Amino acid sequence: MDFNDTPEEAKFREAARAWLAANAPKHEAYSQEDFLKAAKAWQLEKYNAGWACLRWPVEYGGRGASAAEAAIFAEEEAKYSLPTGPFTIGQGMAAPTLMAYATDEQKKRYLPKLASGEEIWCQLFSEPAGGSDLAALRTRSVRDGDDWVINGQKIWTSGAHYSDFGILVTRSDPNVPKHKGLTYFFLSMKSPGVDVKPIKQISGQSGFNEVYFTDVRIPDAQRLGEVGQGWTVSLTTLMNERAAIGGGGGLGFDTAYALAKELEIDGKPAIADRAVREQLADWYCKESGLQFTRARTQSALSRGETPGPENSIGKYVGAKKTQDIASFCMELIGMAGVCMDKDLAALGGLLPQSYLGAPGGRIAGGTDEIMLNIIAERVLGLPQDIRVDKGIPFNEVPTGN
Amino acid sequence: MNFEFSEEQNMLRDQAVSFLKDKSPLSVARKILEGNEPYDKALWKDITDLGWTATTIPEKYNGLGLSHLELCVLAEELGRALTPVPFSSSLYLATEAILAFGTDAQKEAWLGKLAQGQVIGTAAVAEGPGEFSPTKVGASVKANRLSGTKIMVPDGDIADFAVVVAGGDAGLSLFLVDLNQPGVTRTSVATIDPSRSHANLAFKDAEAEPLGKAGEGASLLSQLFDRAAVLFAFEQVGGAEAAMNQAREYALGRYAFGRPIAGFQAIKHKLARMYVAIQLARSNCYYGAWALSSGAPELPVAAATARVSASQAYRECAEENIQVHGGMGFTWEFDCHLFYRRAKLLAVNLGGESTWKNRLISSIESDRAA
Structure with missing residues (x-):
């Protein structure tokens, strides 16, 4: 070892x-x-x-x-x-899908420009009615001659406002069960009828968007996989999503530790407080656990093995840890902890900024709950949830809001 | 990078798994738990015959001269099987102390016997309730004679000798004390986990021999606990995984509302969280194993992270295993309580989670101050 x-x-x-x-x-x-x-x-x-x-x-x-x-x-x-952020989705998710399903000519046209950063891609998957249950998406694709005509709406599309191309899953047949009626395309984000509207997040930033499609035409040549096989193609993209998003990042032990050294509780350094020490130790153990889990993953790669879905623990543990550390540090600062004025706030306002951004980390790329489902089903081999929409034509599946 | 056990070490694991499956099913732990024997003597003999007690002892003392990585592998499997033998006391505490601090003569005297299982060793530290503090040790040695009491000594009723922390002429020190002498009185004590026996020890002018540098008791004990913590953490991870697997098996076979309860998200997420806790602990344990076997200066931090996360994982898995079983999990008949008991026993035996979290931050502070 x-x-x-x-x-x-x-x-x-x-x-x-x-x-x-x-x-x-x-x-x-x-x-x-x-x-x-x-x-x-x-x-x-x-x-x-x-x-x-x-x-x-x-x-x-x-x-x-x-x-x-x-x-x-x-x-x-x-x-x-x-x-490096703007290329994560294109290189990490669109590219593997293109490699698996595009023609050689298309690969030669698009992949090098993805690699050079000349062109940026986004992922048009989630919809207002299809998030964790992605296959419930409703954006319609209808064949018209050599083209397909797209109408509908996508949401949470990171980087759509600066992307040149997008990968898109649509419903081509609402008369069959939901997984069977999907078809997968790629398209230029400059296509007529594509309308990108930034979403203002609780952090005040706008990293992602709503994307509206009104009679957008996509040549059939830009279809990836067979008609009705969109779900299978999507799985190729999604398998790569968690690898692309990964763990790490976010606020860590070091930030909390430094603050605890600097600030006081009861007239003594906060780091001397046993409750503070225990909390810090807990995060250190989580970070260290993730770090050495990555080391084990890398060892598997080194031996030429493919790491399995056990990697899902990185995002699940990391996202909540970031949220907890931000929250804890703000409380350690006390009444000034909520200050976001760049010139006045501790660390230039990083802590409240992270606190506001952290809920996104627990949702994007599969919510905490979906990550636990993945571990339960794919690692521990537990049964899938019962699906009341199973086998029912999509247009007969009950819908709520 | 090869941050995994080697092929040979995994072969040792396979042998251990098949041996323990045959000789140490949970019914063996239960037999000791329910009976009056302090440990399974026949199984202990088999284990010493296999040479497991000789693992890290150098060949010149009739040991196998293997690394601590092999010992970690065995610890995990013994922890998984809840094997009711004095392995941890004799190896992680006594053997480790002599290997790390003993003189040549002390090694000569004890290691060969430990390797062959002719003697059982342990460590005697605690004297009363509350976090252990080097400033509050009452036991003392004068002119090589030990007097005082130690409580909750693991395998204290069967061990042949103990590493004892006591005050000496030069301050707190470690001593080797033969427990089979007139000045030692042993009293077995009931514990939460009777599959591992414990005793209180009273010393009155018992012969004691210094182990390691006199006056360095606090530091030596801390070093010993760092080493033992890694090994205990592997036992804890093994036990945690066994408890999780028991919960998984039960949930797959138990039907309610017309389907396996393993299909309900409340149960699935519970099991997934157990898995996450085990993975974090396992990865930290590997780091601890690396630090222990390579003599790395990172050992105090590595040992504490392994210890804390393994205690957390075992607690979560042992508690939730019972919960997944529902009412049946609360019965004497089902084995869930075996893990629940052992999890707590192992969580407090070197000081509890809070103690180790505190140690972890102290180690980080001194590393970063340096």
Whole structure:
């Protein structure tokens, strides 16, 4: 049992480190206003040097690297504060779906531009009536000659406002049970009839959008998978979602620990308070548990194995931990804890900002409850829930609000 | 990166699993729990014959000279089977103390016998209720004679010797004390888990021999507990997983409202949370195993994270296992209570969760101050 790379991995890590040290620092400073520009510049830098989308075949803009190598690069890259967010969905979810279902010509057209960061993709899945029960989506697709005509609405679409393309699941046949009537496409977000409206979140930010479709035409050539096979295609996308979103990130032990050293309770450093210490220890154990779970995952990759759905624990544990730490730290600060004035607030207002953003982490990419279902069903082999809509034509399934 | 047990270590695990399945089903733990024997003597002999007691003892003392990783593998499987033998006392406490602090002569005197199971060792620390404090130890040694009392000594009724924490001429120190001498009185005590016996020990001018540097008792005990914590944490993870599996099996077979209760989200989520707790604990345990076996300076932090998360996981799994079983889980007849008892026993034996959380933050503070 060790943390050592194999000789080949060590060589790869050394090369990755050297390249990052020479190129990453100059991309670290950017403002929120030019976030997108900065992200594209960093992605292009990686692409030109052969460090983009490492696992993809070289002909599609990748490096043909192993999963273990990709994990090593990601680990080294994460040591810098780089803008990589806008590409997570396109490279992590749309691309694997294109690889599996697009024509070779399409792959050659779209994948390299995804890898270089020239084009950004979004994922048009969730709907007002289809969230955790994604297959209940209603956006209609109707065949018309060589095209399909799309009408309906998507929601929670991250980055739709700056995306060039989107992957889209639609209902092509409402007369069959819900999983059987879906068809999957990709489309240009510049298509006539696509209307993107930002959603203001409780954090005040607008990371995602509502997307309305009014008589949007998509060529049949942009269909991925067979008509009615949209659910199967979606699973390819979703299998990659949790890997793309992953764990980590968010507020951590270090922030809470630093505050506890600095602030006082009863005239003594908060860190001397046993209740504070116990709470900190609890988070440390969770972070450490996740860190070494990732180490075990990486060991599996190193041996050429595919890690299973047990990875779902990362997001489930991490998102709630972030929320708890934000809440705890604000209370430690006391009456000033709720201050969000950038110039006055502790840590520039990071804590209330995280507190307001944290509920999103527990919902996006599968709610806490869905993650527990995944663990229960796919890891522990427990039965699926009883589905009262099973086998019933979609247009006869009861609907509420 | 290879942050997993090796193929050879997994082969050892396979052997342990099949041996324990045959020789130590839960009925064996129950037999000790319900009977008057302090431990399963025949099973203990089989285990010593297999050489498990010799695992980390160097070959020159007739041991197997394996690493602590192998011992972690065995600990997990013994914890899973609730095996009623003095393995933890004799290995994680006594053997570890002598390996870490003993003189050549002390190693010569004890390790060979420990390896072959000719003697059973333990450690005697607590003297009363409340968190253990090095400043409140009443037992003392004068001119190599120990007087005082120790309570809740694991296997104190059967052990041949104990590592005892007591005040000495140079301050708090560790001592090796032969328990088969006239100055020692043992009184068996009833505990929440009678499948592992405990005794109170009274010493009156009992012969005692210093172990490790005199006056360093607090630090030595802390080091010993760090080592033992990793090994106990593996037992806890093994037990937690067994409890989760028991709950899973029951939920799949038990029908209510016309279907297996394992299909209800309230039960599914309960089981999934048990799984999450076990995964976190297991990963922390691996880190602890790495630190213990490689002599890493990270051991205090690694041991405390393993200990805390393993105690949490076992508590959650043992409690929720009963809950999943409903009324049947509360009966003497069902085995759920065996895990419930053992979970609490192991959670407090080196000091409870709160104590270890406190230790963890102290270790982090000193690491970061350095």
